[in-house]
Amino acid sequence: xxxxxxxxxxxxxxxxxxxxxxxxxxxxxxxxxxxxxxxxxxxxxxxxxxxxxxxxxxxxxxxxxxxxxxxxxxxxxxxxxxxxxxxxxxxxxxxxxxxxxxxxxxxxxxxxxxxxxxxxxxxxxxxxxxxxxxxxxxxxxxxxxxxxxxxxxxxxxxxxxxxxxxxxxxxxxxxxxxxxxxxxxxxxxxxxxxxxxxxxxxxxxxxxxxxxxxxxxxxxxxxxxxxxxxxxxxxxxxxxxxxxxxxxxxxxxxxxxxxxxxxxxxxxxxxxxxxxxxx
Numbered sequence: 665x666x667x668x669x670x671x672x673x674x675x676x677x678x679x680x681x682x683x684x685x686x687x688x689x690x691x692x693x694x695x696x697x698x699x700x701x702x703x704x705x706x707x708x709x710x711x712x713x714x715x716x717x718x719x720x721x722x723x724x725x726x727x728x729x730x731x732x733x734x735x736x737x738x739x740x741x742x743x744x745x746x747x748x749x750x751x752x753x754x755x756x757x758x759x760x761x762x763x764x765x766x767x768x769x770x771x772x773x774x775x776x777x778x779x780x781x782x783x784x785x786x787x788x789x790x791x792x793x794x795x796x797x798x799x800x801x802x803x804x805x806x807x808x809x810x811x812x813x814x815x816x817x818x819x820x821x822x823x824x825x826x827x828x829x830x831x832x833x834x835x836x837x838x839x840x841x842x843x844x845x846x847x848x849x850x851x852x853x854x855x856x857x858x859x860x861x862x863x864x865x866x867x868x869x870x871x872x873x874x875x876x877x878x879x880x881x882x883x884x885x886x887x888x889x890x891x892x893x894x895x896x897x898x899x900x901x902x903x904x905x906x907x908x909x910x911x912x913x914x915x916x917x918x919x920x921x922x923x924x925x926x927x928x929x930x931x932x933x934x935x936x937x938x939x940x941x942x943x
Contacts, residue, residue, distance in 0.1 A: 694847050698779050698837045700751060701920035704732045705942045708922065710933035714762065724759040726933050728923070730833065731942075738774055741785040741798050750776040753833060767791065773829035779837070781827040799827065831887070835864060835901055836921050840883050842866075863888045870902060872924050874935060881905040882924050900927040910938050 712724035730753045738745045738752055757769040771786040786797045798811040801821065808821045826834060838847065845866040867884040874880055882902040902925040907918035919938055926933040 694838045694842065694845065697839045698834065700732070700777075700833075700837050702730050702732065702751070702833075702836075703917070703919070703940055705940055706730050706919065706922075707939040707942075708935060709937040709939075710926070711936050712757070712759065713932050713934065715930045715932070721762070723762040723764070724757065726758075726926075727754075727756045728832070729754045729756075740772055740774055740783050743783075745774060745782060748774065748776070748782065750774070750778075750780075750782070751833070753829065755829065764791070771829050773827050775827065775830060779826060779830065779834070781825065781830065784827045784829045786829075801825070801827070831862075832901065832923055832926075835885055835887075836903060836923060840866070840885075840903060840921065861889070867900075869905060872902060872934070874924070876936070877908055877938075880908065880924055900925075902926075908938065910940065912940055 707727065707729040710726040710728070711722050712726055713720050713722050715721075730751060733748045733750055733752055735747050735749055738748055752774050753772070755769070755771045759765055759767040767790050769786070769788045769790075771784065773784040774782040776782060781799075781801045783798070783800045785799075788795045795813055796811075797813075799808060801808045803809045803818075806821055807818050808825075810817050810819060834847075839845070847864040848861065865886050865888075867886055870882050870884050872880050872882055881904070883905050885901045885903070887899045887901060901923060903921045904919075904924050907920050908922055909916050909918050911917075917940055919940070922935065922938065924935050
């Protein structure tokens with residue numbers, strides 16, 4: 665894939681990231697205050713669009729599904745994880761038109777209630793080339809394992825570490841009302857293992873008009889990769905400032921801090937549907 669894969673390569677496919685201490689206390693307090701706002705089951709569907717000049721073309725979809733677990737078993741990469749209390753999230757990206765039609769990425773991440781990662785698994789099929797990455801955390805003292813295309817290696821794990829697939833959920837679970845909001849991380853490349861850095865900062869409020877949900881006021885966040893990795897790639901994440909109410913039969917349910925839009929250069933992912941009913 666061309667530029668569209670930048671968001672996936674830098675934000676979704678990277679293996680893991682650990683906390684880098686800041687001079688102030690805001691970053692530390694954000695991680696100490698993480699609290700999952702999602703329901704037992706939430707599924708969000710986004711339209712992937714490309715903008716060229718004044719023309720916007722829909723070229724695919726992204727589906728993000730998050731589930732709460734309460735002493736439940738999960739199978740990830742054909743391996744069983746028993747008695748998990750926490751969350752399980754999946755990402756499914758499909759490019760359906762344009763030069764990259766047929767490309768797809770699937771990723772899964774499993775983590776505990778306190779956001780300690782357990783494992784993640786990714787399969788990418790880009791231009792006919794398939795790659796897999798499987799990470800298991802805390803496999804031995806201060807160490808985790810990475811299996812990339814069947815080859816296993818071990819990397820050192822710091823005391824506070826999160827999987828890259830948790831990134832969107834971490835922002836959503838953080839205290840977005842903090843006026844001094846900022847988070848910085850170092851990340852481990854899931855192919856080469858080098859340490860990289862990503863910073864999350866809060867920007868201005870924006871309004872997004874969604875056909876099914878009307879005008880939604882959003883808080884904006886910028887996710888930036890270091891100049892040494894990703895050519896100063898920066899990604900914008902928009903979260904709803906207030907809950908979005910959806911109807912479920914005769915009842916109405918509030919979805920707290922849903923991700924409304926993701927923007928990276930000419931490409932954007934815009935929310936089109938929310939489901940809280942597991943099929």
